[in-house]
Each structure stands twice: as structure tokens, then as C-alpha cells.
Amino acid sequence: MKRTEILDKIIIDKGDKIALKNRAQIDKAGVLALNLIGSPGCGKTTLLERTIAELHDPRAGSVPLKVGVIEGDVQSNLDRDRIARAGAPATQIQTGGACRLDAAMVEKALPQIPLDKINILVIENVGNLICPTGLKLGEHLKIAVISVPEGDEKPAKYPTVFVRSDAAVITKIDLLPHLDYDLDRAATDCRKLNNRIKIFPLSAKTGEGIDAWIEYLRRLSGANRPARRAPAELKEPRRTAEQK
Amino acid sequence: MHELSVAESICRSVSERVGDARVEEMVVQVGALSGVNRASLEFCLGEAAQVTGLKLERFSVERVPARARCECGETYEADELMQPCPRCGGFSRSFINGEDIVVSKLVAVEENDEAN
Secondary structure, three states, rough: OEEEOOOOEEOOOOHHHHHHHHHHHHHHHEEEEEEEEEEOOOOOHHHHHHHHHHHHOOOOOOOOOEEEEEEEEOOOHHHHHHHHHHOOOOOEEEEOOOOOOOOHHHHHHHHHOHHOOOOOEEEEEOOOOOOHHHHOOOOEEEEEEEEEEOOOOOOHOOHHHHHOEEEEEEEHHHHHHHHHOOHHHHHHHHHHHOOOOOOOOOOOOOOOOOOHHHHHHHHHHHOOOOOOOOOHHHHHHHHHHHHO | OOHHHHHHHHHHHHHHHHHEEEEEEEEEEOOOOOOHHHHHEEEEEEHHHHHHHOOEEEEEEEEOOEEEEOOOEEEEEEEOOOOOOOOOOOEEEEEOOOEEEEEEEEEEEEOHHOOO
């Protein structure tokens, strides 16, 4: 009988290797990839419909940008169909019960999206403010989505996603006159958790605040064209630093 | 409940390392930012060991607080994620760990000799 204590620590791979492969494929196409994380009903798909319309629309001095979407839900193709109606290539992952997408699911879905014909890939995670946070899928940026009806204490109560996200979109601000929602509190708490987070309060319905969000995406999308070098913020500086 | 798939990954990684040996003791550390619940993972590990065929005897899961480094130079344990820097009171800090799931202790026993 031989008793051995293994002294080097084993770091568990949470799918990061597959995420890196996904990322390489996305980078090769010069596409900017976002991982959209938010509760069920916070308005992720509505935000996407509006975002697709705005980015496709050739405004003065800007080129139309094409969006492709990977939808994640426990069941149904409802969101894929909504995105397709909005005019963007879309595919659906049905997790069959799993509370979040993982890199392997995204790897299987990627061939369904014409990466050579799009500028921005959005992976809309399963509606859940907690579980999707811990996994990388191959995205450049994580975007937290919270809505006014959920209440202004969401960052304080579900902090991890805000620590990890590059931006937080606060949707449904057209409902502010009807609800006791303190926008300053939500934004301040987001910044306490992550002082680099960009915050975009907006209404996908009325269009209020949408311009700043679209401008943010346009700027980052331009930065990930293969001809140029990706700026520091696309290289996940925090994650790299954390591993040391 | 994504802890079951995390537990399976842990058992597979450990199996790769120890082969057929019996695991006499294992300690898993989960970072405060790993998105994994300590108690759920502990519950799931027993099940996952059976599914993956890992002979797992004693095991435990520990939660490790995240560490933060403030721009003022201070490094501190942030068990509460909205905790300000204890030195300057500010929030200009980055989390420098807390994401990982690590097998920090592993004692394997090979019993091939006895079989011979």
C-alpha cells in the first residue's frame, strides 16, 4: 500500500479551455462578443431587438453594424424567433434545465452563426443573475442587465455579476415615474463593487438613453477589427492580473 | 444548482491525477467569486464521485474570501464584496483572486501491492 500526498494544487478547469477556443474563433473573424447576464424578464431580449435596429440603421457618419445572437433558455425557441424577426441571424441553445450556458454549449452553437457576416455577437445567457457569472464562454465583455421594476438593491444583493461585468445596463427607465427606484443608489452600488463599470440607464421602449449604449458598442466593435490592435479593455486585464 | 457539474469536473480532474488509487482525503477551496456554494458542492461531491467512479473517502469544501488590492496600495481580504478599503475607505480596488476552484489537499492511497 502506497500513500501519497499530492502537493501541487489542482486548479479545476471550469470550461476555460473551450472558452479560449471560442474566443480565438471569434477574434479571427474580428467580431466583438458580449455575454448578456440578467434575471428573467429584465428585458434582455427587448434590449437586443432595439440594439439590433439601432446598429443596423445607418446614421449620419456611421456604418451599419451587423449583430448575430446566440440565445440561451431552459426551453423554447421564442427568443431566437424574436431576434430573427428583428433581422439578425440567431440560434437557440435549450439547456433543458441547466441554469446557465457553458463554453461547450456555445462551441456547438457557434457554427450556426455566420461570424464572417457580423460585427457583434451577443450571447444572451439563461435568465439568471447568479449562476452565469462564474463561467467564461469566449466573450470579450460581460454585460449585466437589471431593470427598474426589480428594485434598486439588486447590485447590493447580487454583487458578483457586477464585480465581473464591464458594463451594467439599467432597463425600463420609462417606469421610473411609477416606481420607487433610486437610480443613484443602484449606480453608486455598482461602482462600489467595480469602479470601472460603465453604467447605461435606458429605455428600449422609448429610446431614452439608448444613444450612449449604442455609441459604446460602436466604439468597442471598431476596436476589435483584426486590422487594429485590441485596446487594453478588450484583453480582460483584470482576469489576467487576478491569476497572478 | 450548477454545483453538480462542478463536482463532476473536480472528480474527473482528480481521477486523471490519481488513476485508480483511493482518495483518502481531499480538500477543495472555492473562491468567494467562483459562483459556487460551499454546502451544495460538498453535497454534490459524494454523488459525483459515484458517477465518475472516483473512490473518494473523506472530503471537505472550504470557502476562501476574495482578496482585493486598492489603488492606495493596501491589499485586504474582502469577504463582503461591497467592503471598502480598510485603509483609505475607497472603492478603487481590483479583486486579485476569488474566482478559482482548487483542490488544495489530496491524499491518495494505491493498493496494488496488496492485490499481488
